[in-house]
Amino acid sequence: xxxxxxxxxxxxxxxxxxxxxxxxxxxxxxxxxxLGPSGSGKSTFLRCISMLETIDxxxxxxxxxxxxxxxxxxxxxxxxxxxxxxxxxxxxxxQNFNLFPHYTVLKNITDAPINVLKRxxxxxxKEAQExxxxxxxxxxxxxxxxxxxxxxxxxxxxxxxxxxxxxxIFFDEPTSALDPELTAEILKVxxxxxxxxxxxxxxxxxxxxxxxxxxxxxxxxxGVILEQGKPQDVIDNPSNERxxxxxxxxxx
Amino acid sequence: xxxxxxxxxLMAVMTVFLLPVNAFAAGDGTERSTFTVGFDAExxxxxxxxxxxxxxxxxxxxxxxxxxxxxxxxxxxxxxxWNSKDMELxxxxxxxxxxxxxxxxxxxxxxxxTPYVDNSQVAVVKADSGITELGQLAGKVVAxxxxxSALAAFTGEDASEENIALADxxxxxxxxxxxxxxxxxLQSGAVDAVCMDIGVANYEMxxxxxxxxxxxxxxSSEEYGVGFLLGNTELxxxxxxxxxxxxxxxxxxxxxxxxxxxDSVCLSAEDHVTDEVVKESTSFGEKLVSICGQLLKxxxxxLAIFLLTLLFSLPLGLLIAFGRMSxxxxxxxxxxxxxxxxxxxxxxxxxxxxxxGPYFLFGVSxxxxxxxxxxxxxxxxxxxxxxxxxxRSGIQxxxxxxxxxCEILGYSRPQKFFKIVFPQMLKNIIPSITNEVITLVKDTSxxxxxxxxxxxxxxxxxxxxxxxxxxxxxxxxxxxxxxxIVAMIMDKLEKKLNFFR
Numbered sequence: 001x002x003x004x005x006x007x008x009x010x011x012x013x014x015x016x017x018x019x020x021x022x023x024x025x026x027x028x029x030x031x032x033x034x035l036g037p038s039g040s041g042k043s044t045f046l047r048c049i050s051m052l053e054t055i056d057x058x059x060x061x062x063x064x065x066x067x068x069x070x071x072x073x074x075x076x077x078x079x080x081x082x083x084x085x086x087x088x089x090x091x092x093x094x095q096n097f098n099l100f101p102h103y104t105v106l107k108n109i110t111d112a113p114i115n116v117l118k119r120x121x122x123x124x125x126k127e128a129q130e131x132x133x134x135x136x137x138x139x140x141x142x143x144x145x146x147x148x149x150x151x152x153x154x155x156x157x158x159x160x161x162x163x164x165x166x167x168x169i170f171f172d173e174p175t176s177a178l179d180p181e182l183t184a185e186i187l188k189v190x191x192x193x194x195x196x197x198x199x200x201x202x203x204x205x206x207x208x209x210x211x212x213x214x215x216x217x218x219x220x221x222x223g224v225i226l227e228q229g230k231p232q233d234v235i236d237n238p239s240n241e242r243x244x245x246x247x248x249x250x251x252x
Numbered sequence: 253x254x255x256x257x258x259x260x261x262l263m264a265v266m267t268v269f270l271l272p273v274n275a276f277a278a279g280d281g282t283e284r285s286t287f288t289v290g291f292d293a294e295x296x297x298x299x300x301x302x303x304x305x306x307x308x309x310x311x312x313x314x315x316x317x318x319x320x321x322x323x324x325x326x327x328x329x330x331x332x333x334w335n336s337k338d339m340e341l342x343x344x345x346x347x348x349x350x351x352x353x354x355x356x357x358x359x360x361x362x363x364x365x366t367p368y369v370d371n372s373q374v375a376v377v378k379a380d381s382g383i384t385e386l387g388q389l390a391g392k393v394v395a396x397x398x399x400x401s402a403l404a405a406f407t408g409e410d411a412s413e414e415n416i417a418l419a420d421x422x423x424x425x426x427x428x429x430x431x432x433x434x435x436x437x438l439q440s441g442a443v444d445a446v447c448m449d450i451g452v453a454n455y456e457m458x459x460x461x462x463x464x465x466x467x468x469x470x471x472s473s474e475e476y477g478v479g480f481l482l483g484n485t486e487l488x489x490x491x492x493x494x495x496x497x498x499x500x501x502x503x504x505x506x507x508x509x510x511x512x513x514x515d516s517v518c519l520s521a522e523d524h525v526t527d528e529v530v531k532e533s534t535s536f537g538e539k540l541v542s543i544c545g546q547l548l549k550x551x552x553x554x555l556a557i558f559l560l561t562l563l564f565s566l567p568l569g570l571l572i573a574f575g576r577m578s579x580x581x582x583x584x585x586x587x588x589x590x591x592x593x594x595x596x597x598x599x600x601x602x603x604x605x606x607x608x609g610p611y612f613l614f615g616v617s618x619x620x621x622x623x624x625x626x627x628x629x630x631x632x633x634x635x636x637x638x639x640x641x642x643x644r645s646g647i648q649x650x651x652x653x654x655x656x657x658c659e660i661l662g663y664s665r666p667q668k669f670f671k672i673v674f675p676q677m678l679k680n681i682i683p684s685i686t687n688e689v690i691t692l693v694k695d696t697s698x699x700x701x702x703x704x705x706x707x708x709x710x711x712x713x714x715x716x717x718x719x720x721x722x723x724x725x726x727x728x729x730x731x732x733x734x735x736x737i738v739a740m741i742m743d744k745l746e747k748k749l750n751f752f753r
Binding site for chain 1: 667672676
C-alpha cells in the first residue's frame with residue numbers, strides 16, 4: 001500500500017511558481033530522501049505534504065484516503081473533520097525543532113497524545129519513557145528544552161513525533177541547525193528508525209546518509225523532480241547534468 | 253518598626269526643605285512697580301476668563317485694576333489653583349488673594365483688608381425638584397466646592413450646630429473642583445443641590461438661563477476681603493487706603509453696579525482693620541498623625557480603582573487584542589479606531605465623557621453612585637486599549653514555528669492559544685505590563701476629574717484646609733511605596749516565568 005501519493009502538485013507564492021509539477025509516491029516502510037540545491041523547492045514540497053501550505057494544483061492521497069483532489073483543474077480539500085483524521089497519519093520534524101519552551105521534555109512528548117488523541121495518561125507516560133530511553137535521553141525527562149543541546153532537542157522532537165504513532169514521519173532538514181558531531185547523533189537515530197521499517201520522507205543535504213539509508217532518492221531543482229530512483233542510480237550514477245553538477249559541488 | 257521611622261524622617265526632611273521658602277516673600281523696601289493678584293479663574297463674577305476675549309475679568313479684578321491705576325502699579329492677573337493659594341502667597345508668587353475670598357474662619361490665617369462684600373451661602377436646586385427648604389435636603393446628595401465657604405459652613409471648625417446637623421442629614425456631601433462641574437452634576441442628577449456663595453449663585457443661574465432655583469433660607473452669612481500674607485500689613489494698608497478712596501468718590505459703587513453686585517457690597521469707612529494674630533500651634537507629630545488619618549480614607553478608594561481597573565481591563569484587553577488581530581476586516585478596523593481614540597485623548601477627558609455622557613448625550617439621569625462606576629468604566633476602557641496592544645505584540649512575538657508545531661500535533665485553536673501561545677506571550681509582555689500597572693497606580697489620582705474622592709484629591713483638600721503641603725508629600729510617599737510593592741510583585745512574577753527561555 002502506498003502511504004502517500006502526490007500527483008501533479010503545483011504551488012506558487014504570488015507570481016513565483018515554486019513547485020511546478022511534482023508526482024511521487026511513498027510506499028510503506030520506504031525511506032525517501034529528497035535532495036537538491038537551496039531554492040529548489042524541496043522544503044516547500046515537504047510543507048505542502050505536511051499541509052502547512054495549501055497547494056494550488058494537483059492531488060494528494062494519504063493511506064488511500066484522498067485529502068486533495070483535482071476538480072475542474074482546481075485542487076479541492078476534503079472536509080475539516082476528514083483532514084484532521086488524515087493529519088494524524090503523519091508527523092513532522094522541523095529543522096529548528098520547535099519544541100515548546102515552557103514544557104518539560106516529558107510534557108513536550110506526552111501533551112498532544114493525552115490532550116489531542118485523548119489517550120490514557122499512564123499508558124502515554126510509559127511509552128514516553130520508553131521513547132526517551134530509545135533516544136538516549138532517559139535522564140532528561142524533567143529538563144526544559146533550553147537546558148539541552150541542539151542534538152538532544154532534535155531527538156526530543158523526534159520522540160514527540162513518534163509519540164503520536166504516525167504512519168510516516170517527514171523530516172525537514174533535521175540536521176541543518178546542528179554541528180557535525182550532533183548531526184551524527186541524529187543520523188544514528190534515523191538509521192535505527194529506518195531499520196525498524198519506519199516510513200520516512202527526509203529533506204537533507206547529507207548525501208552519504210541518503211545513500212546508506214534511503215530506499216528511494218528524489219533529486220529536485222527549479223520546482224521539478226529531475227531524477228528519482230534507487231540511491232545507487234541517482235547518487236552514484238546520475239543521468240541528469242544538473243544532478244551531476246550538484247553532487248560534484250557537494251563532494252568538493 | 254525601623255521602616256516606619258525612616259519614613260517619618262524622610263517626610264520631616266521634605267517638610268524642612270519647604271520652610272525657608274517663606275523668606276523670599278518678605279518685602280525689601282524698594283518701590284513697588286507691579287501688583288500680582290492671585291485668583292481662581294473659575295469663580296465668576298469675581299474672577300474668571302471671558303470666553304469671547306480670553307481675558308481674565310471680574311468684579312475683583314476691576315477693583316484691583318482701579319487700585320493699581322491709582323497707585324501707579326502694573327496689575328498682574330495670576331490665575332492659581334485654589335488648592336495651592338497658600339503656597340503661591342508664601343513663595344511671593346502672588347501679592348494677595350483677591351477673589352471672593354471669605355474671611356470667616358480664616359481671620360487668623362491672613363492679613364486682611366476690611367470686608368467689602370457680604371456674601372451668604374445658599375443652596376441651588378433644579379427648578380422641578382420640588383425642594384423648597386433646606387430641611388428637604390435630608391437624604392439628598394449635596395455638592396460644594398472643595399475648600400469653599402459652603403464646605404466650611406457645613407464641616408468647618410466654626411460651623412454652627414444647625415448646619416452640622418443639616419450636613420449629617422445629607423446622603424452625601426460631595427466635593428467638586430469647580431462650579432461648572434457642580435452644575436453639570438446638578439443638571440445630570442448626580443447631585444440634588446449645590447451650595448455656594450449668593451453672588452456666584454446669582455451669576456451662575458442667570459448665565460445658565462433658568463431651570464434652577466435658589467432656596468430662600470440661607471445657610472450662613474459671610475464676608476469677603478482681600479487676603480495678604482500674614483504680617484504684610486504695609487501692602488495691605490496701601491490697598492486699604494486706596495479702596496476707601498474709591499468708596500468715597502463713588503468709583504467702588506460704580507464698579508459693583510457694573511458687575512451686578514450692588515446688593516452684596518459692604519465696604520465701610522468705619523470698619524477697623526484686624527491686625528493681631530494668634531496662631532494655634534500643634535506639634536509636628538500630631539499634625540502628621542492627623543493628616544495620615546485623613547488620607548487613609550482615600551487610600552481605600554485609590555486601591556479600589558487600581559484593583560477593579562486591573563480586574564476588568566486585563567481580560568478585556570485580551571478580547572480587544574483578538575479583535576485587533578481578527579481577519580474580519582471591519583472588526584479589526586473598528587478596534588483599531590477604538591485603540592487610536594483611547595490612546596490619542598486624555599484619560600481625564602474620557603472620564604468626563606463616561607460620567608457626563610449618559611445625561612448630555614442620551615438624556616439619561618444618573619445617580620450619585622454612578623460616579624464610582626464611571627471611574628471604573630473609564631479606567632478599564634482606557635487601560636484595556638493599552639493592554640490590548642501589549643498582548644498583541646506579545647502574541648506576535650511567539651515564533652511561527654510554535655504555531656506550526658501545534659498544527660502538526662493537531663491542537664485545536666483554543667488549545668493552541670491557552671497551552672502554547674499564552675504562557676509564552678505572558679513571558680514576553682511582563683516588562684511592558686509592569687510599566688502600565690505602575691502608571692495606573694499614579695493615574696488613579698485622575699479620578700478627581702469627576703470629583704471622585706480618592707487619596708490624592710483628599711491630599712489636596714487636606715493641604716488646602718490645613719494650609720500645608722505636607723499631605724501632598726505624604727501622598728507622594730504613598731504612591732512610591734505602593735509602586736515599590738507593585739514592582740516587587742511583578743519582579744517575582746517575572747522571575748517565576750524564568751523557568752523557560
